[in-house]
Each structure stands twice: as C-alpha cells, then as structure tokens.
Amino acid sequence: MELxxxxxxxxxxLLKAYITDLNCIVALPAAWSGGTALQILGTSxxxxxxxxxxxxxxxxxxxxxxxxxxxxxxxxxxxDPAAQAGRIAAVLRECLGEFPRDWPARxxxxxxxxxxxxxxxxxxxxxxxxxxxxxSRRSDFPGQTERLLLSVAANQVMVGLQDAGRxxxxxxIATELDRRVxxxxxxxxxxxxxxxxEIAERRRVEERLRVEERRAKRSEALLADAQRVSSTGSxxxxxxxxxxxxxxxxYRIYGFARDSAITLDMVAxxxxxxxxxxxxxxVARARGQAADLDLEYRLQMSDGSVKHLRLVxxxxxxxxxxxVYAGAIQDVTERERAEEALRAARAEVARVxxxxxxxxxxxxxxxxxxxxLSGIITNAGTCLRMLAADPPNLDGARxxxxxxxxxxxxxxxxxxxxxxxxxxRHVETExxxxxxxxxxxxxxxxxxxxxxxxxxxxxxxxxxxxxxGDRVQLQQVIMNLLLNASDAMSTVExxxxxxxxxxxxxxxxxxxxxxxxxxxxxxxDADKLFDAFYTTKNGGMGIGLSVSRAxxxxxxxxxxxxxxxxxxxxxxxxxxxxxxxxxAEGLGAPLVxxxxxxxxxx
Amino acid sequence: MMPFPALVSVVDDDESVRxxxxxxxxxxxxxxxxFSSASEFLASGYVAHTRCLILDVAMPGMSGVxxxxxxxxxxxAIPIVFITAGDDESVRPRLISEGAVxxxxxxxxxxALLDALNAAxxxx
Numbered sequence: 001m002e003l004x005x006x007x008x009x010x011x012x013x014l015l016k017a018y019i020t021d022l023n024c025i026v027a028l029p030a031a032w033s034g035g036t037a038l039q040i041l042g043t044s045x046x047x048x049x050x051x052x053x054x055x056x057x058x059x060x061x062x063x064x065x066x067x068x069x070x071x072x073x074x075x076x077x078x079x080d081p082a083a084q085a086g087r088i089a090a091v092l093r094e095c096l097g098e099f100p101r102d103w104p105a106r107x108x109x110x111x112x113x114x115x116x117x118x119x120x121x122x123x124x125x126x127x128x129x130x131x132x133x134x135x136s137r138r139s140d141f142p143g144q145t146e147r148l149l150l151s152v153a154a155n156q157v158m159v160g161l162q163d164a165g166r167x168x169x170x171x172x173i174a175t176e177l178d179r180r181v182x183x184x185x186x187x188x189x190x191x192x193x194x195x196x197x198e199i200a201e202r203r204r205v206e207e208r209l210r211v212e213e214r215r216a217k218r219s220e221a222l223l224a225d226a227q228r229v230s231s232t233g234s235x236x237x238x239x240x241x242x243x244x245x246x247x248x249x250x251y252r253i254y255g256f257a258r259d260s261a262i263t264l265d266m267v268a269x270x271x272x273x274x275x276x277x278x279x280x281x282x283v284a285r286a287r288g289q290a291a292d293l294d295l296e297y298r299l300q301m302s303d304g305s306v307k308h309l310r311l312v313x314x315x316x317x318x319x320x321x322x323x324v325y326a327g328a329i330q331d332v333t334e335r336e337r338a339e340e341a342l343r344a345a346r347a348e349v350a351r352v353x354x355x356x357x358x359x360x361x362x363x364x365x366x367x368x369x370x371x372x373l374s375g376i377i378t379n380a381g382t383c384l385r386m387l388a389a390d391p392p393n394l395d396g397a398r399x400x401x402x403x404x405x406x407x408x409x410x411x412x413x414x415x416x417x418x419x420x421x422x423x424x425r426h427v428e429t430e431x432x433x434x435x436x437x438x439x440x441x442x443x444x445x446x447x448x449x450x451x452x453x454x455x456x457x458x459x460x461x462x463x464x465x466x467x468x469g470d471r472v473q474l475q476q477v478i479m480n481l482l483l484n485a486s487d488a489m490s491t492v493e494x495x496x497x498x499x500x501x502x503x504x505x506x507x508x509x510x511x512x513x514x515x516x517x518x519x520x521x522x523x524x525d526a527d528k529l530f531d532a533f534y535t536t537k538n539g540g541m542g543i544g545l546s547v548s549r550a551x552x553x554x555x556x557x558x559x560x561x562x563x564x565x566x567x568x569x570x571x572x573x574x575x576x577x578x579x580x581x582x583x584a585e586g587l588g589a590p591l592v593x594x595x596x597x598x599x600x601x602x
Numbered sequence: 603m604m605p606f607p608a609l610v611s612v613v614d615d616d617e618s619v620r621x622x623x624x625x626x627x628x629x630x631x632x633x634x635x636x637f638s639s640a641s642e643f644l645a646s647g648y649v650a651h652t653r654c655l656i657l658d659v660a661m662p663g664m665s666g667v668x669x670x671x672x673x674x675x676x677x678x679a680i681p682i683v684f685i686t687a688g689d690d691e692s693v694r695p696r697l698i699s700e701g702a703v704x705x706x707x708x709x710x711x712x713x714a715l716l717d718a719l720n721a722a723x724x725x726x
Contacts, residue, residue, distance in 0.1 A: 370688075370707075374710070375621075376709070379618075382626040385626070400622065
C-alpha cells in the first residue's frame, strides 16, 4: 500500500494490496510456528513496520512469571537507529501516561519536531498480556484498512503468544516431566543397579554356598568312605550335657540304628562285661579332668560276637568353656585276632624254645653227670668184686677205689660249673622306695596287664620308708608276682579280673602285697609253692617264685602266700629296715642253688 | 666160665669208662680190650676176635652208629651193646632195630650189663 503522490491507485489495486497484506498477516503464525515469544514479536514487528511504513512500532509483554517485562521496538530504516525499545518506551510514557494499560487507542503527539499519530492496541481483553503501539508521521494514519490490519495482527500476535506460552508451558511441563521422569528413571535405575548388585551378590553367595555345600558333601562323603574303609568312626562327647554324637561308621561299629540318639548308658551297655569296670573308671576320670584318652576295650554285640576297639580322644574346651572330648574309635577286631594268633604263635615258639633249651640243658647236665656216675658205679662194683675174690685183689681194689674217688670229684666239678651259671658278680644296692619300684613295674607291665584284661588298683602307702636293695632284682620279684597273679586269673571269664597291689610299713620294715581273684591256693600245694621246678601253670618252668624268694631272702626279707577269704590268693613280701652295711653284705654274695635246688645266697 | 674167655671190646672216648669197664668185664670172666675211637678199633687186630662190642653212641670222629654200619658193610657180624650218657630214650629202639643187642644208659648197673652180655653171647 505504497503512497505515491504521483500516481492514483485504483480501488481494485487498493483492495488487492489489502487482501495481500491480510493474507500476509494471517499467514504470520505459520512463520513463527513453534517459535518463542521473542521470535513471534520480532517477526510481527518487522512485518507491520514494513507493511504499514511505520516510523516506529513498540511492544511490551508482561512476563507471566512476573519478572521483567519483555520490551521490543522497531523503527523505520530512515529513523534513528539508536532508538532502542527502552528509549521509545520512555517517550511513550512521557506523552501517553505512566501505565500502558491506560494509553489511549488513538492519539496525536508532538515528539521532537514531528507530529506523530500513535495507535495503541491492548493485548488481551484488559491489556493483561501487554500492549502494542505503532506511530507514523503520516497524517492519514491509521487508515481504515491499517486499523483492521493492526488489530488482526495484534490478535494474531496474542494468539501466537498464548500458543507460544502454552507451548512454553507444555515444554516446561514436558521438560519438568522429562526431568522428573529422568530423575525418577535415574533413581529407579540407581536402585535397579543396587538391586541388580544385590541380586548378583546374593547369587554369588548362593553359588558359593552351593559350592561349599557340594564340597562339604563331597568331603563328608570322602570322610565317610575313609571311615568305612579304615573301620574308624569318630565321636564327640559333651561331658556336662552328656550329649554324645556318633559318625555313621561309629553307629555301624556299635551296631546302633543310624538315627538313634546316643546316651552314655547305651554305650555302657555295649561294653564287654569284663571291660566294664575299666571303662567306668576311665569315664569317671575323663569327667573329672581333661585328659587325652587312649585305650583298648571290647564290645559285646547283641549277636554274642565280640569286637575289639581302640579309642583315642583329645580333651578340649568348647566356646562355653565346657569340657568336650573329640575322638576316633577304630574296630581292631581283625588286627586283634591276627595279633592274638601271632601272640599265640610266639608264645608257642617261646614255649618250644624254652622246652628245647631246657631239654638241651638237661641233656647236657645229664651227660656231664652221667659219665662220672657211670665210672663211680662201675669202679665201685669192680672194687667189691676184687675184695670178694679169694684171695682178695687188694691192689686192684685200691686202684678202682681211687678211680671211684676221682670220678666223684669229677661229678662235683660239674656241680661247681653249674653253680657258676647262677653266680652274679655285680650287685647294685641303693636306697629304694619300693613304691617307686612298684610304679616302674606297673609302667613296664601296663600293656601286658591290659592285654590280659586285668584291672589293677594301686594302694601305695604314702609314708613308705626307704630300704636298701637292688632295684632290678626287686623289680623282677614284683613283676613276677604281678604276672603270676594275672596268670592265676586267666580262667576268670564271668567277672572282672581285678588285681590290687599295695604297700605298707611298720617299725620293722616295709611290705608289699599282690592280691588276685584267681584260682586261689590249694593248701596241699602251699608248701611246694616256692620249690624250684614246681608249677601249676601249663607254660611255666616253676622257677619264678623260687628265684623271687631267693631274692627277697637276700634282702633279709620273707616271701609268703595266703589264700583270700573270697576267691584268689595274696602273695606278699616284707623287707626289714637295716643298716646299709648289713644289706650290702647280704646282697654282695653270689646267688647259687642250695641242696633243695633253690638259689640262695652263700 | 669158659676155658678161653670171650673177648669183649670197649670203644668209648671217655677215659674213665676205658679204665673201669675192662676191669669189671675181667671180673665177670671175659677178656677185654678198650679203644678210644672207632678208627682205633678198626685198625687194631682185635676186630676178628671180638665176640661182643660195647660201643659208645656219641663219639668224636666216627660215631657208634657209623661203626655199627661199617661192620655190617664189612660183614663182621659182631653183637653190639650200646652205652650212652645221653637221656634220649628214643635212640634205644632205633639202635635195636638196626641190629644192636641192647642199649644201656649210663650209669647202668652190673646186672643190666651182665644180662646184655649174656644175650649178646647167646649164654642162657
């Protein structure tokens, strides 16, 4: 709508221009579609300024968030390019009033040297959105079509701004939503990660548990196999609670049902009656104080068979400070049988060797003695015949008598040589506590006594005075009494083989006794007991007691035997307290057999 | 008593036997010679004349049993009375089963010796 003074525009041209401008303004939203308020305003102001040849156009938008209002202005290209929005606003306020909402719709003002026609359009019903002000020096401004174009443009701008606002709000909301969603997502993702980690960790733990469980099961299986193969079971005994735990193999060894609860009474009922007292004593001792256990005993199974077991256990304190025994039980029945057979074989070999040796010794002694005896008898017979002859052959008789004497001496020499075999040149005497000697013997013979299933009780006099004597010889005596006593009980099968060894003293000296519950003494045998070569035992030589008595007598003591009131017998010896010199004198003499065959000091 | 006393030879490594036994045999009325070993007896000229041999079982060198077998091998059928200082009764039946007349265990009595000699010489 160009105003050219030199040319008259026809009505049709005007209308065409108007339609074109209107189309242009209506098309504005397409140009700023999706743009910000600033872009909408900028585009609109540019279009309006150029379309209407305005000297200026100013827009002010209230910020919906209540912050600084948005101001924008455009001036004609010929105008002062320095005229910024702030300056234009100041001028407008000066001439139209302080509040844009109160600015008049049309006004004519003198600004600088020019009269300016100003059109104000309130955006929104009450101008709540903002204000648009357009000014031109043309006197015909605004024409009818220009007012229409301005108001349509203002409408468009307002709608556009509202759309933009909504868009912004949508965007803001969407952004906020996105942010929140993102935040929530991040939170969820974080917690998800945590969860995943937890799950992964749990899986790892479970896997580890499974592996350990498998390993435990495997080693449990291995242990069970090992226990079965080695016939060894294990057990745990909690002393205070009396709780006993068995391994599978121990259940098998004892012949208990796999799931039965174990009590000490059940275990005690399985113990072989002969081993009962010994086990009872062991349990009492183990209860009293922590001690490592190592013992062999037997089980009497319900089918009547007997099992030999070896038990090894270690005492320890659990975390509650209670005494606990953990140990292994091995079924040594087979080994025991093999050893029994071996022992029997050895005993037989030893017996045969003894008999053979004795036979050889006897043959040797017989040969040595029979030769001179034969000479004596022959010569004596010859001598008698010579004397009986008529006339008597005195020279021959004298010669044969001489030979008889010579052979007699020869026989005596044989006896002297035998004596030498019994002679001991070195005898050690020392101050001895017989309790100590007895304990040494018990230590030496513990295995043998256990093998013979003998329960030994010691009753040692704590105030036993010392005596002078030969430690080794007295050990022999005590060992002999102990083994004799356990031999005497070897046929006792219906009860415990109990043996008591004790000591005592009075003013005269000390005594030691060994009391058994065996076959006892036949009073008819009492006199012969201590004779050499007298024995009631199958494998014995009958030497033990006679040598023992000889040793005791060398200590100026006495060895005797008495039947018990109940079953069995008691063997005892006494040794007087005497001067060291007297003892040494008595012990220093060689031990040789006297006329009764008992070795005695000479 | 026989007009010509029968020769009873004694083979024993024990000197007291060699001293005492011939004297007793002579008191019994026999002639007697003593030898300390089997080889000494075999080497002597008395084997053919010996009517009875009193022989120790155990001797150094050739034992009494070996001498008995050697005599059988040489076809010298001399009745033998063994004497021994040992006490193994089981040797007696073994020796008798091999042809010995008797086996006496030292010390033996005069009667036992005389009975054995009479049996050896076939004197009732």
